[in-house]
Amino acid sequence: MSEQQFYHALKVDKDKCFGCVHCMNECPTDAIRIRDGVATIRKDWCIDCGECMKACPVDAIYVEQDDFDDIFNYKFRVAILPSVFIGQFSKQINVEEIIEVLHGLGFTHIIPAEATVDVINQAMLEAYDSEVEKPLITTFCPSIVRLIQIRFPGLVNNILPISPPIDSTATYYRKRLIDEGKNPDEIGIFYVTPCASKIATVKSPEGQDNSSVDGVINMDFLYNKVFHILNNRNKDIKDNDNYNLEFISPKALKWSLTEGESTNMKGRCLAIDEIHNVIKFLNKVENDEIINVDFLELRACDQSCAGGVLLSENRFLTVERMKKRAEHLEELQLVPNEISFDHQQFIKEKLTINSIKPRSMMGLDNDMATAIKKMERVRRIMCFLPGIDCGACGSPSCEGLARDIVLKDANLSNCVFMQRMMEKSKKLDPQHSIRIIEKTWGKDRLDKDCYKKGAKNEGI
Amino acid sequence: MDFNYEVEGGNFAKAGYAASNVKKVLKQLNVDPKVIKRVVVALYEGEVNVVAHAYKGNIRVDIDTERIIIEIKDEGPGIPDIDLAMQVGYSTASAMVREMGFGAGMGLPNMKRNADSLNISSTVGKGTVVELTTYLQK
Numbered sequence: 321m322s323e324q325q326f327y328h329a330l331k332v333d334k335d336k337c338f339g340c341v342h343c344m345n346e347c348p349t350d351a352i353r354i355r356d357g358v359a360t361i362r363k364d365w366c367i368d369c370g371e372c373m374k375a376c377p378v379d380a381i382y383v384e385q386d387d388f389d390d391i392f393n394y395k396f397r398v399a400i401l402p403s404v405f406i407g408q409f410s411k412q413i414n415v416e417e418i419i420e421v422l423h424g425l426g427f428t429h430i431i432p433a434e435a436t437v438d439v440i441n442q443a444m445l446e447a448y449d450s451e452v453e454k455p456l457i458t459t460f461c462p463s464i465v466r467l468i469q470i471r472f473p474g475l476v477n478n479i480l481p482i483s484p485p486i487d488s489t490a491t492y493y494r495k496r497l498i499d500e501g502k503n504p505d506e507i508g509i510f511y512v513t514p515c516a517s518k519i520a521t522v523k524s525p526e527g528q529d530n531s532s533v534d535g536v537i538n539m540d541f542l543y544n545k546v547f548h549i550l551n552n553r554n555k556d557i558k559d560n561d562n563y564n565l566e567f568i569s570p571k572a573l574k575w576s577l578t579e580g581e582s583t584n585m586k587g588r589c590l591a592i593d594e595i596h597n598v599i600k601f602l603n604k605v606e607n608d609e610i611i612n613v614d615f616l617e618l619r620a621c622d623q624s625c626a627g628g629v630l631l632s633e634n635r636f637l638t639v640e641r642m643k644k645r646a647e648h649l650e651e652l653q654l655v656p657n658e659i660s661f662d663h664q665q666f667i668k669e670k671l672t673i674n675s676i677k678p679r680s681m682m683g684l685d686n687d688m689a690t691a692i693k694k695m696e697r698v699r700r701i702m703c704f705l706p707g708i709d710c711g712a713c714g715s716p717s718c719e720g721l722a723r724d725i726v727l728k729d730a731n732l733s734n735c736v737f738m739q740r741m742m743e744k745s746k747k748l749d750p751q752h753s754i755r756i757i758e759k760t761w762g763k764d765r766l767d768k769d770c771y772k773k774g775a776k777n778e779g780i
Numbered sequence: 781m782d783f784n785y786e787v788e789g790g791n792f793a794k795a796g797y798a799a800s801n802v803k804k805v806l807k808q809l810n811v812d813p814k815v816i817k818r819v820v821v822a823l824y825e826g827e828v829n830v831v832a833h834a835y836k837g838n839i840r841v842d843i844d845t846e847r848i849i850i851e852i853k854d855e856g857p858g859i860p861d862i863d864l865a866m867q868v869g870y871s872t873a874s875a876m877v878r879e880m881g882f883g884a885g886m887g888l889p890n891m892k893r894n895a896d897s898l899n900i901s902s903t904v905g906k907g908t909v910v911e912l913t914t915y916l917q918k
Binding site: 473474603604606607608609678680682683684685686687688689691692695696699 | 781796799800803804805807808809810811813814816817820821824843844845916
């Protein structure tokens, strides 16, 4: 698994990317460099959190998805639908209508991604009672798992080796359809993803041998389709409390929100969302500055999945709507469809994932003596670099550039301030420094362009 | 390779700065995460001690492939009875410091537990020097 190339869903559209520093500055793992005028993502460093996509001013970073028509390669077309999808719709639209539209689009089965939450929660609680390193860290958010692997390798043993709902729901539902006598080759399971990291994990799941999902559909794509149809539908709104989405308890409905897990675990539990918050917190956990915490729910996005990069509606409204829907469910006192005992056992058996291995990307060299030499060089180079962290060199910070130089991925003359100093002492020809800048930012990048973003002819 | 950090007495918000920086360095040097953890925990305790008790301090970290030596030097009240200070639970921290969640009397014992050797010398009314050594090859 660790030898295998990691799948990443985030891609740079080289035609749209015009080369700026927004994504590079936001990337929490310093995975982005600007080369030849476009952002490039270092695959081993990327954790698919989507911060770059949120930061891009020209939508040049996108999430690769499967062709929607792929669903028609199957007779039984299952949509695994996270509850945040429905959470985006206002209360005027009831779940029934949304499901109806989704059926109309071609899905034969619509399954909440959180259908297996109650079984998972039970397994998590059982694991809590066994002798394990505390604080336990949930695998719910794949970006967090990857973050720990590359930046906090000392905490990999704290990761609770229980698969997140999406994986177990897909596995369980396939099994259920097969048990109903359906031909396995005719079952297609499609995950409607709220973010890049979930795609990356269903394509190359961490700690699992293969994926249980046949394809991935971006949530914004499907939301737009459904929203459009609902907007143009016959306006007589039916009053319908018939909640026909299967197997969902109020707990499961709120599982993907901040505190969705932490309020259902034992001991002292904390929920932290947003990747930079998580990094700061994990730093303290690693220093033993924070002790006596039993469970950590860590999510890469602000407001957890409601803040997923592929959601269309405002995340705070989505959270409010989901909480209201959960309250409503509670008032109705509907008993969620029970998963049969045999299937619960089946889900449980499949829940345990292999232990997560560290793959630190921070080391300057595998050999410590060489790494020390390299770090001494980084520190010497830092004596010269201005410490402005402007990113004009194509690296995220002066220190990042110094590291890139030592690792032979950049030169000192990439720094535009170093160029001035070198020109002043006649060590660099001004024409040459323009060529260096063009190597980073692309040819003719500095020519007058009145059509660029913010310029007078933008949009013409 | 040497690293130096200044520590400001009384500023708990900044306590942990040196520990976090040294951690970043050690990760880049590919040091075993278990060793990193011990070094960082000991250093953090040392930093907190300076912040809680002294006026100001200085930390010097010396790293080579064999060992990591940390020297924490402060200008402060000094420790009158080092043996007593090494006892688990013994603390001279003020009520205010305790209120902030520090001062449980675990600082020096924790440092000793996490380092391979610990040396303290102290002059009452002047300050304290703590030297921690951690060996990398076991």
